[in-house]
Amino acid sequence: MFKKIFILLVIVLNLHAKGYSMQNFTWPNGVTFLxxxxxxxxxxxxxxxxxxxxxxxxxxxxxxxxxxxxxDEDGILEQLLVPITEELQIHIYKDKSDNYALNFTPVIYTQSEHLLGVSIESSPYMDISKATGNSALANAFSVVFGKVVNFKRLQKNDNLALRYIQKERLGRPYGQPEIISGMIEENGKSKYMYKYGLKYYDERGKISERFFFKLPIPGARVSSKFSPKRFHPILKRYRAHLGTDYAAKTGTPIKAVADGRVSFVGRKGGYGKTVEITHANGYKSLYAHTNGFAKGLKSGQSVKQGQVIAYVGSTGTSTGPHLHLGLYKNNKAMDFQKVVSVEKEVQNVKEKQEFAKLVKEQNEKLQMAMGGFHNPEKFVGFDSFIAF
Ligand SMILES: [Zn+2]
Known part of the structure; x- marks a missing residue:
């Protein structure tokens, strides 16, 4: 059954080099690594x-x-690359003695900075997609500006300008673009957003993000932070940590970080006893290594923010009692600490000066972007994936 799915999903990208062939395939639904x-x-x-x-x-x-x-020519696997994050992938290969080996290696990509200027024809999402062929960028823009601008009130010929960093891999945009700054006109009135530290601020230095997530264990110490890739200097190996660990005693109640629907309750590989909750806007939270679940908790059930869903434990591959909290947006792991930290304006004098300088610099760039003169070459999707 699996083999059949696998063969169906194998799609040829590049053909034959030295009797080997490289193929792309999509990881099938419901199949574990093992x-x-x-x-x-x-x-x-x-x-x-x-x-x-x-x-x-x-x-x-x-x-x-x-x-x-x-x-190889006989269809025997020589190498396999399975991305775990945008930064890190599992690499299976044959070593010198022809035995299979596994390590974690960084994903190779390039990245460059771009300016974009677009005049609104239908919507920011459609117009950015049309100008760049990059729907991830259109989506990122909508997320940053959707909180401060009512897109329905935009008028034709309102302008938007963006400065962003985009990764590229195999000639295609890769991963999530990072918006550095942006401007959009709403009925001719300009609204700006700037990335400062981890978050976005408007031109007054105010954060406009609506507070959506709350801590799973208020007051608990973070014992291990999120990291999409880091090099361990002693082990000389690449590692990653796709969640935030909170130290707490066994039995401490764990609260849902936002309203949602329970989508998984049970054991999940190295995560042990795990709860998953799906939230609005493509978010999902995961609570791992728990000691047990709230009484009667089952898949499909709605939960409220702050509702106790499980208790801290040490199940799965865990060295001591703690909560591993994962946060995902459209199945991509993201840093919970980036979205949960408390609302804050740019505060002290040093920060204010720094921020004012940043605003000045960014506005000069955004001014350059206006009119679309600096726009990147449009990425045109190619149809080279041949299913067989
Ligand atoms: Zn963890």
Missing amino acids: QFLENSNIPLRLYYNLSDTDKELATEVVAGTECEIMV
């Missing part, structure tokens, strides 16, 4: 020999992830 190894005749020791935290990482492979595989 099942994948089993179905591909790769020794399971590759998984079992991993450290606890690496097993936890391997639990993170998401259905729909685009992977690359290299096979």
Whole structure:
């Protein structure tokens, strides 16, 4: 069954080099990393020999992830790359003695800064997509400005300008673009947003983000932060941590970070006893290593923000009682601490001066972007994926 799905999903990208061929495939729904190894005749020791935290990482492979595989003329797997985050991927390869080995390697990409100026024809999303062919950018713009501007009140020929950083890989935009600053006219009146630190502020230095998430264990200490990739200087290995760990005693109640619907209750690989809740706007939260669930909690049930859903424990591959909290947007892991920190204006004098300088610099760039003269070349999607 799996093999059939797998073959269907294998799509050729580049053809034959030295008798090997590179293929792209999409990670199938509902298949764990361990099942994948089993179905591909790769020794399971590759998984079992991993450290606890690496097993936890391997639990993170998401259905729909685009992977690359290299096979020889007989269809035997030579190399496999499975991205876990935008930064880090699982690499399976044959070592010198022809045995399969596994390590975590950084994803190779380039990134560059762009300016974009667009005149509104239908909506910011449609017009940015049309100008750049980059729907992730259109989406990022809508997220940053959707909180301060009512897009329905925009008029034709209102302008928008953007400064952003985009990763590129294999000739295509890759991952989430980072918006540095932006401007949009609402009926001819300009509204600005600037990234300062981790968050976006308007031109007065006020944060306009609506407070959406609350802490799962108020007052608990963060014992391990989110990190999409870091190099461990002693182990000389790449690692990642796709959540925020909160230290707390066994049995401490864990609260839902926002309203939502329970989408998973049960054991989940290295995460042990786990609850997942889906929220509005494509968000999902995950609570791992729990000791047990709130009485009667079941999949499909609605929960309110602050409602107790489980209790702190140490199940799965965990070295001591703590909560591992994961936050995902459209199945991509993101840093909970970035979205939860308390509302704050740019405060002290040093920050205010710094911010004023940043606003001046960014406005000069945005001014350059106006009129579309500096727009990047439009990315045109190519249809080279041939399913067979
Ligand atoms: Zn963790």
